[in-house]
Structures are given as C-alpha cells and as structure tokens.
Amino acid sequence: MIDLTLHDTGPRSLRVREFYLGRQPILDRNQTVFGYELLFRNAPVGPAHITNELSATAAVIAHASQLGMEKTIGDALGFVNVDADVLMTDIFSFLPREKVVLEVAESMPLTPQVLARMTDLAGHGFRFALDDFSGDGANLAALLPLTDYVKMDLRALPPSTLARLAPRFQQDKKKLVAEKVETREEFKSCLDLGFDYFQGYYFSKPVIMSGKKLSPSQLAVMELMTLVTSDADNQEIERAIKRDVSLALNLLRLVNTPAVGARQRIDSLSQAVTILGRRQLQRWLQIMLYAEPSKRGHSMTPLLMLATTRGRLLELLAGKLRPSHRHVADIAFTVGIMSLMDTLFGMPMAEILAQIPVNDEVSQALLHRAGFFGDLLKLAECIERIEDMDDQIMPALNDLAISTDELVELEMSAFEWSDNVVRYAL
Template sequence: MIAPSPPQSGATIPLRVREFFLARQPILDRNQSLVAYELLFRSTASGPARFTSDLAATASVIAHASQLGMEKVVGHSIGFLNADAAVLMSDIFQFLPREKFVLEIVETTRATPEVLARVRQLSEEGFRFALDDVITDSEDVRQLLPLVETVKLDLRDMPLSALLKLVARFKQENKKLLAEKVETREQFELCMKLGFDYFQGYYFARPAILSGKKLSPSQIAIMNLMSLINTDADNADIEGAIKKDVALCFNLLRLVNTPAIGVRRRIDSVAQALLVLGRMQLQRWLQIMLYAEPCKKGQGVTPLLALAATRGKLLELIASKDAPRERAAADTAFTVGIMSLMDTLFGMPMQEILEQVCVVDSVSDALLHRRGHFGEMLTLVEGLERVEEAGAALGALIDRFALSGEDLNGLQLAAFEWSDAVAHSA
C-alpha cells in the first residue's frame, strides 16, 4: 500500500521520507520517570544549512510511518506529534499506531466546524489529542478543550498570574497538564507545586553543582575500575576489583546479558565477560552503570540514563561513519557522549570528575571546552537534541561530518533503538 502524500501548504515541497532529521524531547512524569517524547521533524530538502520547521516535515513522516518504523523512534514510550488543521484534515494517519501517539493540536489551529468534526471522528477511531502551546483561554481553546486529554502550557514569557489562572481553569475540567520549556529546577519545582502532571524540557540534564559533594561507594568502585582499564591493568586485577563488590558484579553480568549488547550466548562470569566483551566494551557498560545505579527509582526509565546512552551511541555511530576503519575513534566518541552528562549525574564540576578518572586529552578537551574533533561531534549531537534553538551552526556541523539527511536519519534511529533497549534493561 502506498502512503498518501502529505498536505500542501503554501509553497511547501513534498518531502521524501529520508529528507529529514528529527529530535525527540523527553517528557517526564511527577516521579521523574520518562513517559513520552515529543517528536520534532525538520526538513533537509533545501540543504542542511537551511532547516524548515514547517509542519509538512511532520506530515510527511506520519504519512510514511510504516517505512520509518515510528515505534523505533519512541521505543517503549508514547510519542507526541504536532498537527495543524491541514494535517488533521488530511488522510495520513492510517499507518500510525493509535496506542503509541498523541496528536498535538498546534496553537494556530482554528476551531472551525470542520476541524471539530474531524477531531471527534479521529477520537472515535482511537486517537488521543493534546492542545499545544496554550497561553490564553481563547475561544478556540474552549471549543477544542472537551476533545483533548492533555493541555500543554508554555512557561516562556508567561506571567505567574496568568499561569495560575490557566492551571485552575484546566484542572477544573480534569485535564492533564504538561509544562513545556521547563529549563530550570526552580521552574520544575513550581510546576510540581501547581499540580502539573508532566514536564518537558532539559532541566533534568542541567548540573546542580553541590559544594563538597562526594561520590557514593558504588560510584567510586566503578570509577576505579574505569581507571584500571584506562591504565592497562592486568585482567586479573580488573576481575578482582569487580568481584570485591557483589552488587557491581551482579549488575554488570545482568547488563552484559541484555539484547542490546548482541552477545548470542549467556555470559555467566566476570572472566567470561572480560574475554567476550574486551576492555573497551566493558568500560562502556561500566559507564552506563554509573547512570543506572543512583538514578533508578524502581519505576520507569530515568531520563538521564536514556539521554546519556543516546548521546554515546550516536557519537559512536557518527565517528564510525566518519572514519570506518578507526575502531578506537568510535570507542572514544562513545565515551565522550556518555560522560558528557556526568557533571549532572554527580552534581560536581566536570573538571573534578576528570581528576578522578584518567581520560585522554581529546576526551577532556571535548568535555570541558567542546574543542577538537570529538568536541565538534558532541556539539552536533547536543544541537540535534535542541533543534529548535540550534540555528545555522547545526547545519555547518552536519556539513562538517558530511552527513546527508538519510545518513543522519538512519544513525539517529539506530541510536534511539539501542539506547531504549539499554535504558529498559538497566
């Protein structure tokens, strides 16, 4: 079956499924567990230096959902997708798994009789809806409100008095409230007090530096092991260090037997793990364990682990494409990606962390200053996470690494799929 073409708007050029790249922005619940992603698609049809934010990109992706494999993009989570009147009125939803996605009605959508009837029809077919970027209780909002489950309130430039009024209004209607553009812990704490159900933004990835903060015993044990690997210690010394910590030994064996690692037979001992994995692979699982151990709350997936794993894998894949014969470069790139959030994880300046674990200069330059080859790679991946704010610099970096839209699309999907598997196994 051939997917229908996306709707036309103005001078928009229809997009092929590979002519885009995407960002997925985490949505957390009140327990700080990852529950959903908003998916933002950007066209590369006009050249990587000039991105378009037109909804035609999203429409094209929805229309070709079966080719893309949308469930790979969101993993075990729910996906939020933007839709305007043209998208809503089009027939592009046939491949979209209803249970996995929420359609966000964007703020420019007018509540015409045709739009209201269409949303009712799609609701009856099992689709769920949210109102996007609500900043006032307008007539359009009032008419659409009975048809949606969730209301997204944009915190940017909204006075507290207006926020309080809207929260009371929508809670009275028993709507779920989602705070978007939450960038600071203070904003998050305010929204918690106001009774918001969900939170979107990168506040969870910003380091809160605490003076005199010390690493936990489990973190120290893992960091010591990483240093042993980096200084070429004997396998016997590495194996002995792992066996001294029963919890570390158990969790390492559990992690290395997950599907994400791709080992066909079960690994039952530390010695076998060292033999099968090799030192660089072992180090990567130790790095993942740093995020898994202190963050896990026993409910859902910690967003910091998911983000770090995604960064690590995407940097590795970009490095592998950039220099396919240099395995060491790909391993270094993975380390840069996954260590880039350790200041947030530990609540310590990155400089202090690097004083406790031995890394090569190219890694420290990337982590501290975003300098060098790996620093540029990390800046590229950080820009992809925040595609709305990245600007022209992102296009220059995509050009720098000679990535086509299809290249980037494929690498991102592979990184998302891998990191979701890791996050749910940790």
C-alpha cells in the same frame, strides 16, 4: 533517499526530500521518561524548500514510520505536532494510535470539517494534546472535550497564570504538561502546582554542589574502571565486581541486553568479563555510572537515556566518518557518555577530568567542544535542542560531510540502542 509524496484533501501536495529529527523527553512526576515530543525540521534543499513545517510533518512522519517509529520512541509515547492540513490527510494510517499523541495549537483554524475529523480520530483511539495554550483562546471550549493533555509553556505564561489555570484543568480531568522547564526550581514549582508531566532540559544541567562526594556505588565503578584501563587480570577485576552486589547484578543485566548481542545468556561474572572484553566492559561501566540504583532511583532514567543516546550517536557518526579507525568510534562513545558527568556528579567538568585521566582530544571536546570529537558533540547537542538550535545543524552537517538522511538513520539506531540499554539497566 526515499521520495515520499502524500496527497491531502486540499490543494497542496507535499514532497519532502530531506529532514532532520529532534526528540525531546517528557518526564513524569518521578522524573521517569513518559514520552517524547518528536520535532521534525526541513533541511534547506533549494527553491523547493517547504516553509510550512507543520504541513511538512505529514510527509516526514510517513518517512520516519517507514524507518520504524518504534525505534524512535521505544516503549514511550510520541507527541507529534499536527495542523489543520495534516489532520485532513491520510497520514494516520502510518501511526500506531496507542503510541501517539497529536498536538494541536489552540490557535488552529477550527472549521466544522476539522472538528469532525478530530472527533472521528478520537473515536478511533487517537489522543490529543492542546499546545501553545494562551489561556483565552476562542477555540478552547470546542477543543477541550477532545483533549487529554494541556501543555503550558513556562516561557510564555507567567507563574500567576499557571497557578490560576492549573486547578481549572485538573478539575476537568486533564493531564498537565509543563513545557520548557529549564531549571530545577521551575520543575519544583510546577510539581507543587500538580503538573503531571514535564518537558525541558532542566535535568541535564549541572547543579554544582561544593564538597560533593561520589556515592559508594559510583566509587566502586570508578575503581573498577581504573582496573580495566590499567590491564589488571580478569580474576582481580572479577573480585572487585563481587565486592559490590548492585554492581554485579547491574553488570549481568546489562550484558544480557539485546544491545550487547550475546549469542547465549551470560550467567556468571567470569563469563561477562571474558565475553565482553576490556573495551566493552569499560563501556558498560561508563553506562552504569548513570544507572546507579542508590538514592536517585528512577530519577536518573532521563539522564541515562540522554547519555547513552549521545554516546551511541557519536560512536555511529565517528564510525561513518572514519570507518577504518575502530578506536576513533570508541573515543567518540566515551566523549558522549562523559559529556553529562558534570550533571551526574554535580561537579565542574574540569574537576572530573582532573580525577579521570583522558587524552587531550577528549579533554578539548568536553571542556571546549573543540576538535573532531567536539564537533560531533556540538551536533548532538544541537539536535537535542532542535527548537532553539536548528539553524546550527545544517552548517555542522556540511562541515562533517554527513547528509540529513544519514543523520536520521544514525539517530534512529542510537535511539533504539539506548532504549534497549535503559529498559534493562534499572
């Protein structure tokens, strides 16, 4: 692991040896990914463990930047928590100002030096978001002119307060971000209040709809997956693809993404089927279930991003843990992708598995988070919800014998791969 020490202008010198990273999507009003809040947590590494996580952010950002910030956020914006100590460091030389929003808490001690530093950073193109907003802080008048975004926590502020404050900030031309949006009803309520952006996992929770049927495009994908897994010949598979124009176009887009790594452009369906092979074709069909361009349109982007990131992370973890068993990594990818199909289809997972034949290991992982693949899936879910489940990450890593260094590098690879897929899939 790279040891990285940053010296700030105060008495504290930071040294962080291990950390892990969470990435929470921020969606716009069309439910397209706009940005990610990057959440860094120290891994417990003994007596030297730094308890001030916000200050430690300076060191871990530097490390993450060395690994490649563009891998973490792709084309989106990165929202990063900073405190007064971090603001006074030289960390900002690591950050692409056009891609980063600095989140400051309303309760942050606001000395003349900190205020001058924020003004200077804003003058150099950095943007600020006001976080942990309570509505009556003494710092509000000083911070608001420097702020582009105001984040309001739905768990901390009652609906009446949101309704009272939203028009005030809109009048000041601030972009409003609703945090911890956990239900579609909360999303709709904030949408009606004029919020611009939404952070939370409401979009990944299954809404069970009785009598729901798969769309024609989804049915076409499922039928094609059946042909692939039943060893139908290539011509039969190609004819099935041609029967659905959107399926054919999406397949050609996907096979020409950097994530596939084809040495030459693939322009025909017969090429796609031949070059990809059955294993890869099945993988892209699984992805295309989420990329379906029908009535959902771009609203599926966050679910597609989450599913592809999960699938790739589970595949990379399985490859790391069982490197001599290629089929194990393939199964892990399938578990990650399928783990959100209850949300995609609006059906209980048990009903989905009754229609899609899977082996017992996959079934146990999806229904009960059990077994090797269930352990990998639980780890991925803990990382996604790092604010609420970070105490479960280290035990999971210890059980799997994976270091935090290895986890972060695999995560960044998964982020980059998923970003490449989603960028070209819709």
